[in-house]
Amino acid sequence: MKKTILAFSRVSPSLLEPYKDDYEVIIISPELGDMDAQFEAAISNAHGLIGGSRRLGEAELAAAVNLEIVSSISVGYDNYDLDYLNRRGIMLTNTPDVLNETTADLALALILATARRIPELDSWTKEGNWTQTIDASQFGCDVHGKTLGIIGLGKIGEAIARRGRFGFGMTILYSGNSRKPKLEQELGARFVPQEELLSASDFVCPVVPLTDATRNLIGRKELALMGPESILINISRGPVADQDALIEALQEKTIRAAGLDVYVKEPLTNSELFNLRNVVTVPHIGSATTDTRNAMAKRALENLLAGLEGRQPRDLVHFKK
Incomplete structure (x- = not known):
């Protein structure tokens, strides 16, 4: 049979x-x-x-x-x-x-899209607002030479770090359960406590599985540590970040922006995130090629x-x- x-x-x-x-x-x-x-x-x-x-x-x-x-x-x-x-x-x-490199590509895409405000300014241009030379209200922030903090330097985290280090000359900080001496030597990465990573990084990217220990890993306290010029990139799992706390931080501009591929509830069809200009939302496309x-x-x-x-x-x- x-x-x-x-x-x-x-x-x-x-x-x-x-x-x-x-x-x-x-x-x-x-x-x-x-x-x-x-x-x-x-x-x-x-x-x-x-x-x-x-x-x-x-x-x-x-x-x-x-x-x-x-x-x-x-x-x-x-x-x-x-x-x-x-x-x-x-x-x-x-x-x-199988999806390590593709997911890392998306993380860098979200870094660039949020830093240079690509979706926001694409809409702004198509709406007919580009009537004269742009000014500081349309400026973004640089990516090259900035500090990339990765929480969880596993294989996907490593692939993101390589792109940041060798593609954009970024300083790499990481935190997690174990040190990676070979990667520290190759990438110039520095192992630091999570609190230091949050306060010192321009871009924060958690790359961890969803467990009881990582649920709400990025909450109000962590977002407050990040500071007003930092950007959160989440390509791991939605509940790794406290979504209500994140929305509040984006509204109050206690962080600069967020690039999100994952959410607490998916599909995401109705959310306050959609009303915020300083967030890039894509529909869980980490492996979607x-x-x-x-x-x-x-x-x-x-x-x-x-x-x-x-x-x-x-x-x-x-x-x-």
Whole structure:
């Protein structure tokens, strides 16, 4: 009897087409109607799940009596109930490393966009306001030669630091759970307490997973330490920053600006952030390029097939019998 693969998002039918002789393949699609209803109808038969951006816990998986593995097309896995998956003995995999460079590109794009006020001045120009030579009210701030503070110098943080250091001659400060001597030597990076990083950096970029310890890592106290000329860049997870405190800081201009790819609630359809000129908002596009998403899906498929075939997946997050 064939095992069943249920693809619940971010998977091109062509990726799974070669495996239809060996597996029953079900692909959820908005073209087929309500995606939640499709998921609920198929979950009891599924041995393996592949996709991303769906909350999966006991309520969603109670009927998944055959489930062996969830292969997530993502790096973060805070939307999965790890305790429940552990109790059930269901493997969980993710796709680390594949999106490091692409996400770092976005972080630098947000740094430049906020510093030079690109979206704001694009709208200002298109609205017909450019009727004479610009003055100081349209000025931005420099990026080159400034100080970039990275909270969590993992692989994505490292990729951001390289761009800042070698592309823009920035001074690199970092904080986190451990020192990186090789990177300190290569990048001239300096390991400092988080409080010092916040007060000394022109750009602050947390690059951490969402855990109980990192939730609201950037709150009112931390934003106050940053100062009125600093800019917050968040490409990690929305709840890493206290969104209400951030809005307040942007309104009162206790920080200069923010560049955001992630939010407490997503999709973000109605927010006070939209009324602020000193914030750049993009819709969680850290990995959203064709090449990177295809690479992530292929990596997730490799993990899925390994698990279903009784091999240990390359990117096993956890598995407790």
